[in-house]
Amino acid sequence: MADEPLVLGIETSCDETGVGIVRGTTLLADAVATSVEEHGRFGGVVPEIASRAHLEAMVPTVQRALDQAGIKASDLDGIAVTAGPGLAGALLVGVSAAKAYAYALDKPLYGVNHLASHICVDQLEHGRLPEPTMALLVSGGHSSLLLTSDITSDVRSLGATVDDAAGEAFDKVARVLGLGFPGGPVIDRYAAEGDPAAIAFPRGLSGPRDPAYDFSFSGLKTAVARWIEARRRAGEEVPVRDVAASFQEAVTDVLTRKAVRACLDHGVDHLMIGGGVAANSRLRAMAQERCERAGIELRVPRMKLCTDNGAMVAALGSEMVWRDRAPSAFDLSADSSLPVTETHVPAAGPVLPLSHDELHRMSE
Amino acid sequence: MLLLAFDTATPAVTAALLDTEDGAVLASADQVDARRHGELLLPVVDRVLRTAGVGKEQLGALAVGVGPGPYTGLRVGLATAAALGHALGIPVHGVCTLDGIAHAARQAGLSGPFTVATDARRKEVYWARYDAAAGRAEGPQVDRPGELAERLGGLPAVGAGALLYPEVFRNVPEGMPEHQSAAALAAYAAGELAAGRPLLPPTPLYLRRPDAEVPKNYKTVLPA
Numbered sequence A: 001m002a003d004e005p006l007v008l009g010i011e012t013s014c015d016e017t018g019v020g021i022v023r024g025t026t027l028l029a030d031a032v033a034t035s036v037e038e039h040g041r042f043g044g045v046v047p048e049i050a051s052r053a054h055l056e057a058m059v060p061t062v063q064r065a066l067d068q069a070g071i072k073a074s075d076l077d078g079i080a081v082t083a084g085p086g087l088a089g090a091l092l093v094g095v096s097a098a099k100a101y102a103y104a105l106d107k108p109l110y111g112v113n114h115l116a117s118h119i120c121v122d123q124l125e126h127g128r129l130p131e132p133t134m135a136l137l138v139s140g141g142h143s144s145l146l147l148t149s150d151i152t153s154d155v156r157s158l159g160a161t162v163d164d165a166a167g168e169a170f171d172k173v174a175r176v177l178g179l180g181f182p183g184g185p186v187i188d189r190y191a192a193e194g195d196p197a198a199i200a201f202p203r204g205l206s207g208p209r210d211p212a213y214d215f216s217f218s219g220l221k222t223a224v225a226r227w228i229e230a231r232r233r234a235g236e237e238v239p240v241r242d243v244a245a246s247f248q249e250a251v252t253d254v255l256t257r258k259a260v261r262a263c264l265d266h267g268v269d270h271l272m273i274g275g276g277v278a279a280n281s282r283l284r285a286m287a288q289e290r291c292e293r294a295g296i297e298l299r300v301p302r303m304k305l306c307t308d309n310g311a312m313v314a315a316l317g318s319e320m321v322w323r324d325r326a327p328s329a330f331d332l333s334a335d336s337s338l339p340v341t342e343t344h345v346p347a348a349g350p351v352l353p354l355s356h357d358e359l360h361r362m363s364e
Numbered sequence B: 001m002l003l004l005a006f007d008t009a010t011p012a013v014t015a016a017l018l019d020t021e022d023g024a025v026l027a028s029a030d031q032v033d034a035r036r037h038g039e040l041l042l043p044v045v046d047r048v049l050r051t052a053g054v055g056k057e058q059l060g061a062l063a064v065g066v067g068p069g070p071y072t073g074l075r076v077g078l079a080t081a082a083a084l085g086h087a088l089g090i091p092v093h094g095v096c097t098l099d100g101i102a103h104a105a106r107q108a109g110l111s112g113p114f115t116v117a118t119d120a121r122r123k124e125v126y127w128a129r130y131d132a133a134a135g136r137a138e139g140p141q142v143d144r145p146g147e148l149a150e151r152l153g154g155l156p157a158v159g160a161g162a163l164l165y166p167e168v169f170r171n172v173p174e175g176m177p178e179h180q181s182a183a184a185l186a187a188y189a190a191g192e193l194a195a196g197r198p199l200l201p202p203t204p205l206y207l208r209r210p211d212a213e214v215p216k217n218y219k220t221v222l223p224a
């Protein structure tokens, strides 16, 4: 529909500078610049390097998105930006730029939650989210089970990791195996040729008295490292493919079992999976199989929409406009630990810039 | 032409609007809070434009302090300038933050050679040396104040970095600026543009490489 809100979204919470443009639930542009290669030799994202890269990439990426969408900035109905959670200095680059665009263009500004955006992006793939929807978000930064009945106003956390994020465990195991960074894709590749039942690695927090929806990957990571070291010490060759497959099996087993259980416990018949780890082929296959068995419909957006991107922020921003949510003020903060329950950060008072008419009314 | 200037490389969040025809500062606003540059900058810019009664579409160019200064705050100014310039379709000029403070010092009556120093945290200062003819003779650089004592100790010095280390900067004249003022930055930028001297690209003067610890080789988890 042509009158659906046309929104530009900016995402800079980690190492991707993402700018997306969305009309309603239709994706028009998804431009991403990444600094991932600069972080590679450090084995993880270096915040200062990410922040520097965001500043350099910001304007060119916005221009690329506008060109891709074939629109003028003045056509927009709003500017959305990730206000948190994420790396403080990285978030601040995006928030500062988004404010300036919104101010210069006289458009409303929407500071939105990164996690809610990860869920909302599925609307660009599969249409409006069913309400309620269960979401499993898994990446190098998050491992969360979230329940939402309205993506613009009601997101509840059912569980999260108590130590490492799932993606972090992939990175660390890849490092122990000497496979490089990031670990997700390379482990997936090796695992495809390995035996997932070769080694029985532990399933964290899976006992009857453990929290039903929380995750723990730290013990698993240590168990894998111990196993590999013991082999190396004994002078034996490490079966990289079997280790990768067995480790991956342990992670995806816990993730999918808990996600399906959360759906059944809460009577929710839709599960969406987002975040970079959603790219993992075994996670997708296992989730599909277990959801089918439980009568749950699985929604996984295409890969490019699962990793951090601007389109997901635009998707949630568009939904904010559609549902008439209050815009943010120009003193919006970047909040590195924004709680997931805060789907967006509305202004406390009236929002600048006031239109001419509004100024008139106020002076009367 | 209307020139909007701002700077977030010192504890001040400062913005000013200057008419380059007659050099008049139409409005300026400053707020000193080293931890809230991100929250404060756009409202300060908006206040300046409102006070001057000028619409943003009337702006002809932007001048922004490119540091050196603490990175997180510095980037607020540069990201804001880049996006404003892009959206409004106007040029964005970079100005060394220390040059703006030096200009303010001369406006306040300082003549002859002097040093500008700001707080670089971690017990260091960002500094530059200016000659009697008003040009930047050395810097900007980042150093421990102790290493500068012999070279710069005798010169008059201005800026929060000079005030912070009185044992090194022993000659700090009264009534001199401590932080950046965008009005001085704008006046300096307008003067340089009028003289046909190019300003800097709007990219940060970091002066330090990013802090990035390369993780040590993988640590064993089995007891040795």
Ligand SMILES: [Zn+2]
Binding pocket: A114, A118, A139, A141, A275, A307, A308
């Ligand atoms: Zn993410």
